[in-house]
Amino acid sequence: MQLINDFVERFASFVWGLPLLILLIGGGLYLLILSRFLPFRYLGHAIQVVIGKYDNANDPGDINHFQALTTALSSTIGMGNIAGVAVAISIGGPGAVFWMWVSAVIGMSTKFFTSSLAVMYRGKDSNGDIQGGPMYFITEGLGKRWKPLAVFFSLCALVGALPVFNVNQLTQAINSILLTPNGVVVSTSTNLIVAAVLVGITAIVILGGISRIGKVASKLVPAMVVLYFVLIICILVIHSDVVPSYFKLIFTDAFAANSYTGDRFLGGLTGGLILLGIRRGAFSNEAGIGMAPMAHGAAKTSEPIREGLVAMLGPAIDTLIVCTLTAMAILVTGVWQTSDANGVSLTATAFNSAIPTYGNYLLLLCIVVFSVSSLFSYSYYGTKCMSFLFGAHNKHYYNYIYILSIVLGATTSLGLIINLIDGFFALMAIPTMLATILLAPKVLKEAKRYFNAMKSKA
Template sequence: MKTLNYIFEQFSSLAWGLPLLILLVGGGLYLLVRSKFLPFRYVGHAVSVLQGKYDDPNDPGQISHFQALTTALSSTIGMGNIAGVALAISVGGPGAMFWMWVSAIVGMSTKYFTSTLAILYRGKDSEGVVQGGPMYFIMEGLGKHWKPLAVMFSFFGMLGALPVVNVNQLKQAINDIILIPNGVEVSLQSNLVIAFVLVVFTSLVILGGLKRISTMASRLVPSMVLLYFILVMIILAINYTEVPKFLALIVTDAFNADYYPKDESFLGGVLGALILHGIKRGAFSNEAGLGTAPLAHGAAKTDEPVREGLVAMLGPAIDTLVVCTLTALAILVTGVWETTSDNGVSLTANAFQNAMPGYGQYLLMLCVFFFSVSSLFSYAYYGGKCLSFLFGAENKHYYNYLYIASIVLASITEFEAMINFIDGVFALMAIPTMLSTILLAPKVLEASKSYFSRLKTSKNN
């Protein structure tokens, strides 16, 4: 197992080098400036679209704007918000959260562009069904000679959609919160039982296809975000005197890197390593620039690409700026990040237990379960779409077997191995997504200009 950990650690380190950081963050900043901060100027309109004010049942697509966003959020609002944030702080200290904020702000622009492209250049799979996503806007927007980029995204997309981190951390939460405190010995057999239950539960949903997945997501996501929000607000209310101090520390430590290991460096120093660490955890949380969200938003029922881009850009704001910040503050104000060596979901559980002794960790367990299960549904859909592109839609059911096998593997593998594996794969997904998005950016700007001109005309009339 140590060999597996080492291999995935080296894989992640190689993938997350300076070129990727420039492509992901620099590319996102380029899109933000090139659009003259357009996404942020139309947040109100984005909310109106999300509320269904512009829905037309006769538009092409499979699901509503709201269902597309909740399907995308059900994959991003998961262990990245609980285990990912805990990992960011336990390794990098409070300053890591600041760089997660940066990734979210830049990511809002990136998601606007990628999800607009997902509608603007929809293609058809081998069964003639209209589909959207990076592999399709690469082929339809850039042409068939760019197919290697589409194949690269689809291959690594299949791997990136494997739910190994979510399953691993759900297993860890069940062990730490339920089994161990009640005297149940954790073993290979008990972990396999957890995996078996997840396989059965997940199969019942994913075999129903996108309609069932989006319906489940639209019901689960709002309620689980609300529950988590209430619980964290209780923790912050209990420790209200500490909140201003740690909000300030998040900003100051982002440039001091006082809590980051001094023996690690990137771009010539510890601060560079902290920036990379925060951006990496931000990408794991909101997935902006990776290409997963356009797979969901590309299925939205609309003939206006810009509308879906506006809806999609709300994702990083909800996911990272709100949910991840709440998790970070809960960990920081309770002090568990300095008093325990726990990592991942176990660290967050300590924060909840510290603030609400006796029942806090059980309430977190409820949130963890819904966060994890909703992510399982969406990732299965993403992976199936990637396999369909590579091997034909008639073969997409074979992805379910790989998916199920990964659930079992993740239940018996260490957290560090799984997070390094996913980090590395996500990096390789970002390369074709960001390259194609930057190349097609003028098409998005052209569509945006046309859409907002028509919107302004219709309001004046």
């Protein structure tokens, strides 16, 4: 097992090298400048689309704009925002949060382009059903000769979509918040029981397809975001005297890297901190990775730009808001300096410190909903890739692999799991970003047409 851990860690470090950083962040900056900051200029319009002002039941697709956003968010507002932030701070200190912000701002532009393309170049699976996602906008937008790139994305996504990190951290949360404090001895048996319950819940929902996933996510995710928001605000009010100083520390430590304990990158600690923040930011919002466009590609709309604007709200919500709230809770309570806990256990320690007795259990409720909703979304992504590779009639086989991986996630170490998913996320970003950069001019042409039409109607 140690050999496997070491191999996966080296694999993740190799693929997250300078070339990928340039492609993901440099490519995102290129898209931001090329569009003249277009996504940010139409933020108000994006909100109008989300709340249903432009919904049309006769448009092609399976779910409305709001359900598409919440389905995408259910896979990002999950353990990446609760445990992923804790991992970033435990290794990089407060400065890691700043580089997660940078990743999110650039990611808003990237998501606008990738999700617009997911609707612009929807393809059909072997059943003749309309589908969207990087594998389809690569083949439909760039041509059939680019299919190997689409196949590479889909193969990597079969692993990247496995729910092992969410299950791992949910199991850890149940163990540290619920079982251990109540005298239950945590063992492989208890982890398998947790896995069995998750398998049952997940199977009921995922077998219903994207429509059921969208309906469940649109009800669960907003309620839990509100509860999580209220809990964090309570913690910040309790520690209001230190909030300004820690918020300032996020900026100053981003360049000083005084708290960074990880590997150097480009010869320095600051380089290592930047890479850590970008990796955790990508894990949080998935911008440029290619997962979210598969959900947004299923949206009921005939206007690709509309869905691109909806998608760009994702990184703002999950990284700029939810991740920042988590980070501030961990920082102001001081547990990042006094506790040896990592991942979700560190976040739980912060909640227990500020809101004794009840804080942990309310956090566990949020964690359960975020994690379980993530299980639904990731299964959908995996089946879409399976369908693209092996035909729609074989996509259900992915669910069996998916269910087995739930057991794996519940019984494997955090280090192995996070490096495995990190590595395959990096590989998925390569075809997604290459295709997006090549097709960006077509998105801008479509955007010009869309906004001119909007002006003429006004």
